[in-house]
Amino acid sequence: MTPLERRASGWLASIVALRLFGLFLILPVFAIYGRELPGGGEAYLIGLAISIYGLTQGLFQLPFGAASDRFGRKPVIVFGLAVLVIGSVVAAMSTTIVGVIIGRALQGAGAVSAAVSAFIADSTRDEVRTKAMAMVGGMVGITFAVSLIGAPPLVGVVGLSGLFWITAFFSLCGIAVVMWVVPPAPIKPAPAEPLRHGDVLFNPQLLRLNVGVFVLFICQTAIFVVVPTLLVERGMLPSPQHWMVYAPVLVLSFAAMIPPMLAAEKRGKTREVFLGAVAVLFIAMVAAPFAMNQALTGIVVFLLLFFIALNLLEALQPSLVSRLAPPHLKGFAMGVYNTTQAFGLFLGGILGGTLAKRFGDNAVFYVCAGLTALWFVAAWNMKPPARVRFVAPSVEASETAR
Numbered sequence: 437m438t439p440l441e442r443r444a445s446g447w448l449a450s451i452v453a454l455r456l457f458g459l460f461l462i463l464p465v466f467a468i469y470g471r472e473l474p475g476g477g478e479a480y481l482i483g484l485a486i487s488i489y490g491l492t493q494g495l496f497q498l499p500f501g502a503a504s505d506r507f508g509r510k511p512v513i514v515f516g517l518a519v520l521v522i523g524s525v526v527a528a529m530s531t532t533i534v535g536v537i538i539g540r541a542l543q544g545a546g547a548v549s550a551a552v553s554a555f556i557a558d559s560t561r562d563e564v565r566t567k568a569m570a571m572v573g574g575m576v577g578i579t580f581a582v583s584l585i586g587a588p589p590l591v592g593v594v595g596l597s598g599l600f601w602i603t604a605f606f607s608l609c610g611i612a613v614v615m616w617v618v619p620p621a622p623i624k625p626a627p628a629e630p631l632r633h634g635d636v637l638f639n640p641q642l643l644r645l646n647v648g649v650f651v652l653f654i655c656q657t658a659i660f661v662v663v664p665t666l667l668v669e670r671g672m673l674p675s676p677q678h679w680m681v682y683a684p685v686l687v688l689s690f691a692a693m694i695p696p697m698l699a700a701e702k703r704g705k706t707r708e709v710f711l712g713a714v715a716v717l718f719i720a721m722v723a724a725p726f727a728m729n730q731a732l733t734g735i736v737v738f739l740l741l742f743f744i745a746l747n748l749l750e751a752l753q754p755s756l757v758s759r760l761a762p763p764h765l766k767g768f769a770m771g772v773y774n775t776t777q778a779f780g781l782f783l784g785g786i787l788g789g790t791l792a793k794r795f796g797d798n799a800v801f802y803v804c805a806g807l808t809a810l811w812f813v814a815a816w817n818m819k820p821p822a823r824v825r826f827v828a829p830s831v832e833a834s835e836t837a838r
Contacts, residue, residue: 437560437564437567437568440559440619441559441560441561441564441568443618443619444555444556444559444560444618444619444621445556445559445560445567445568445571445572446571447613447617447618448552448555448556448559448572448618449556449568449571449572449575450575450610450613451513451517451548451552451610451613451614452549452552452553452572452575452576453572453575453576453578453579454517454579454606454607454610455520455546455547455548455549455552456576456579456580457579457583457603457606458489458520458524458543458600458603458607460579460580460583460587461583461586461587461590461599461602461603462486462587462596462599463486463583463587465587465588465591465596465599466482466485466486466596469591469595469596470482470485470533470536470596472596473530473531473532473533473536473596474531474532474533475532475533475534476533478533481533481534481537482533484537485533485536485537485540486540486785487782487785487786488537488540488541488544489540489541489543489544490544490778490779490781490782490785491541491544491778491779491782492541492542492543492544492545492547493544493545493547493549493774493778493781494547494774494775494776494777494778494779494781494782495545495547495775496544496545496546496547497547497549497550497771497772497774497775497777497778498550498768498771498772498774498775499771500512500516500547500548500550500551500771501550501551501554501767501768501769501770501771501772501774502767502768502771503551503767504550504551504554504555504767505554505764505765505766505767505768509551509552509554509555509558509621509767510555510614510615510618510620512548512551512767513548513551513552513555513614514611514614514615515546516546516547516548516551517546517548517607517608517610517611517614518546518607518611519542519543519545519546520542520543520546520603520604520607521604521607521608521611522542523539523540523541523542523543523544523545523546524539524543524600524601524603524604524607525539525600525601525604526538526539526542527539527540527542527543527597527600528597528598528600528601528604529597530597539600543603544778547774547778549770549774550767550770550771550773550774550775551767551770551771553569553572553754553757553758553770553773553774554758554766554767554769554770555618555621556568556569556572556758557755557758557759557766557770558621558622558766559619559621559622562759563701563702564701565755565758565759567697567701567751568755569750569751569752569754569755572750572751572754576750578686580682580686585679585683587599590602636761636762636765636768636769636772637772639760639761641756641760641818641819642757642760642761642769642772642773644814644815644818645753645756645757645760645773646772646773646776647776647811647814648714648749648753648811648814648815649749649753649773649776649777649780650776650777650779650780651780651807651808651810651811652717652746652749652750652753652777652780652811653777653778653780653781653784654780654783654784654787654804654807655717655721655784655804655807655808656746656780656781656784657780657781657782657783657784657785657788658784658785658787658788658791658800658803658804659724659742659788659800659801659804660788661784661785661788661789661792661800662788662792662797662800663735663739664678665797666728666735666797667681667732667735670728670729670731670732670735671731671732671735672731672732673732681732681735681736681739682739685736685739685740685743686743688740689740689743689744689746689747690747692740692744693744693747693748693751696709696712696713696748697709697748697751697752700752706752706756707818707819709748709752710748710749710752710756710815710818711812711815711816711818713744713745713748713749713752714745714749714808714811714812714815715812716741716744716745717741717742717745717746717749717808718805718808718809718812719741720738720741720742720745721801721802721804721805721808722801722802722805723738723741724738724798724801725797725798725801725802728797728798753773754770754773757769757770757773758770787800787803788800791803
């Protein structure tokens with residue numbers, strides 16, 4: 437990657453991580469501290485306060501992505517982060533669970549992930565696009581690990597409202613970064629033909645990727661309905677010590693994904709690596725019920741396989757979407773992609789909770805395995821896009837454009 441590509445990708449990856457920081461930071465503590473709020477005794481309201489973030493994010497990803505195609509990436513991202521600030525302030529100042537739910541809904545409504553992903557695609561060449569998207573996945577993983585480790589002691593110092601104030605502060609920092617630190621994307625020529633959004637919505641290759649990310653995030657959310665409990669009951673690991681599993685698993689999974697990711701980029705093995713990652717996800721889900729019976733060791737092996745597949749697919753899929761989409765509809769295409777991702781995130785929790793309650797924990801893994809198998813079949817005929825030469829602009833040219 438050129439210095440300009442690294443600079444743009446690194447800072448934009450931090451914005452994506454920031455979007456999820458507000459979600460991750462309350463996950464380990466909200467079920468406990470949210471009960472102290474008036475109305476917090478209702479379990480469904482606690483669940484709604486957590487999950488409504490994903491619902492509103494899914495509803496607004498598409499409009500924000502499309503708006504970034506028309507009005508530019510930076511203005512849309514700044515506007516979305518401003519909405520995130522407002523939602524965080526509303527949640528921080530709320531004295532009831534309903535107020536927090538409203539604030540969380542506003543937080544999710546500042547859905548800039550599609551615009552940021554399109555910005556990264558604009559700023560990188562095809563041959564390094566997956567690496568740039570992997571930076572996003574790495575930053576999100578680090579944020580997830582830091583949140584799991586830091587939230588319990590932090591909430592004891594600043595309280596639940598303090599977590600929302602912290603999110604608001606970092607969102608303001610994100611606005612400053614977008615406005616004054618992130619270099620402008622290269623200027624693209626105007627399209628020769630009228631833009632047709634149907635070219636994105638009904639493109640078979642893009643449909644496969646959208647279905648894939650929907651399944652992936654259903655699985656991710658569904659298994660984390662049951663895995664924390666299994667760590668306590670079968671792994672004999674108290675909840676405050678779960679970070680001792682998550683942190684090393686995340687580090688090892690990022691290290692393990694590098695060789696196949698490089699093979700996909702440099703050796704033209706995108707299809708093989710993609711299908712292999714889906715296959716690893718399927719194997720992990722099928723083997724999960726057996727692994728869970730092997731105490732902590734089995735759970736750790738399952739999580740390692742799961743995160744290797746997850747990290748690879750989170751890097752490959754948005755890269756492929758950005759390369760398959762028409763150049764002037766990248767924001768719209770990433771909006772569709774992130775919308776299906778967010779709805780998968782939202783529905784996964786409902787599916788996982790329902791299956792675990794009615795049929796037991798193993799049913800969660802078996803249903804996820806079935807969905808993954810269908811995904812593998814649908815993805816079998818995928819055709820990776822041809823590489824397009826892209827001349828990265830010089831730093832001087834970018835500063836002039838600024």
